[in-house]
Amino acid sequence: MNKYSIAAASALLFAAFNTGAYAAGGEIAVIVKTVNSNYWQNVQKGANAAVADAKGYTLTFQGPASESAITDEVNMVVNAVNRRVAGIVLAPSDPDALVPAIKKAWEAHIPVVLIDSTISDSGKQYYQSFLSTDNEKAGEMCAKALIDRVGQSGKIAIMSYVPGAGSEVSRVGGFRKYIADHSKLQVVGPFYSQSQMATALNQTTDVLSANPDLKGVFGANEPTAIGVGRALKQSGKAGKLVAVGFDGNEDLQGFVRDGTVQAIAVQGSWQMGYKGIQTVVNVIERKPVAKQVDTGVVMVDKQNLDSKEAKNVLY
Template sequence: MKTFNTILLGLTTAAFALSTSAAVAAPKEIAVIVKTTNSNYWQNVKKGATASAAEAKGYNMTFQGPASESAIADQVSMVENAVTRKVAGIVLAASDPDALVPALKKAWEAKIPVVLIDSLVADSGKRYYQSFLSTDNEAAGEASAKALISQVGKTGKIAVMSYVAGAGSETGRVGGFKRYIEKNSQLQIVGTYYSQSQMATALNQTTDVLASNPDLKGIFGANEPTAVGMGRALAQAGKAGKVIGVGFDGNEDLKNFVKDGTLYATAVQGSYSMGALGVKTIVSLIEGKKVAPFVNTGVVIVTKANVDLPEAKNVLY
């Protein structure tokens, strides 16, 4: 009996050791939550995040986002659910600067590190995240304005086709564009239109703007779906190359619009880098390492002159 008990004790101890080892070895979840999954831009972010997650041993990445960038309540729920299931870290592109702050506070209270990418939250949420990786959106807006002025000159009418009013990236990007125009030209901005990041909405809005402003000289589309809709409207109205268009982001449609002259230029962010560096940064935080509070992931103004050069190919997707 003693021998049997000894064997049983040994088996129990071994089973406990295996169970403990399995628990320790279980991958830690990194939740990457973006503004929407229905965009090539965010899918390129996913590619970067996936590549970094594959290199990080002991981690499992999940990737999600709402059906649209305007579905802010859905994104808030995704962050709250990540906190509830006690993920190891969160990489977030916030759709709204204010609405996400309470959810980030919950992450902070649960001691879950957070890295923001693409868009900031309001100042009230500063203590709840540890690093921000993004294009310098104000500088990118200024660069877009400079590109437009180089082609249309400093007088006449232009239009701004934006996406979600008040989003962190939108505030910096469109704000930077407008301020540069106002300080460095006499161009009149006939209106700012918000597509809610819906390509079809941007197409219809641009079609209306072109019809009601036959003397329009230039137009700026401030994110991927908006710029694609804008480009299609220019082509359908026979205004490609006549009304100078500058887009933002760099999917296949926008690259082709630049190549065929529908758009003069598009400003392309390092979306792959945002995903890749976002995951690397959250892993560093989880492992107790110091990280930079801000990382500028850059922007490239892509025109016919450089669209086939490495500087553009490295950011187009």
């Protein structure tokens, strides 16, 4: 049973703080890891759709220039608290650094809903709901897709993104454990791109050069997987080894279609934005919400790329 599913969530709860109730309406601040990514822009589209369906709410959408600009994201949360927003939907870039800012929101009776990545256990009391992909399971799915195509032995590389990010720890951890438990594949890496496509491209090019016997590679998020695909093309190795990526923008869809990347795990990013807004509105209006919600993942390859299921999550 999926650990983040509603069925497996502890109990529905009425998310109100120790004192006071919320006044319906007002600004909802959506703060994500970076605005410079199709993935987060798709989250914004879902959030915009949900606000349009809500009565009396407005939306602001912010994020740092890069996922590694953690201090910038912390400041955005603090600024949202200081201007007394009605609620915050947050994708935390670091599990520890955001805790004090989320605590400030809690102390100000401003509800916080987390999406995509969670925070450390010390901050769990300060947010009301967490919506995400089950990243550990998604990492396992990517590992299985790779094993199915490269076999039980040989060498593969892990191209990851921001070390310590909640989604990265679970996703790459699930991938590595499945590889260790179900194959004798040798793992090179992980290498960390800091979610910068150009960095991932250069790192992958170096890994391909240093490991001519490489049989497969895993690109663990959108900019990293794009960098992997471009490195394979530029090195003339597209289609000569197996690549599995994460997320589903037009670049990655093109790589699947032309055989550069064999499979991509695509998250429900639009759903995260839409349900994130719905959930924080429910908290504000004192309706029950689940503490944890799984927003799903779909494995997409050339065979199902044009299916309805894939089109529902590709962006």
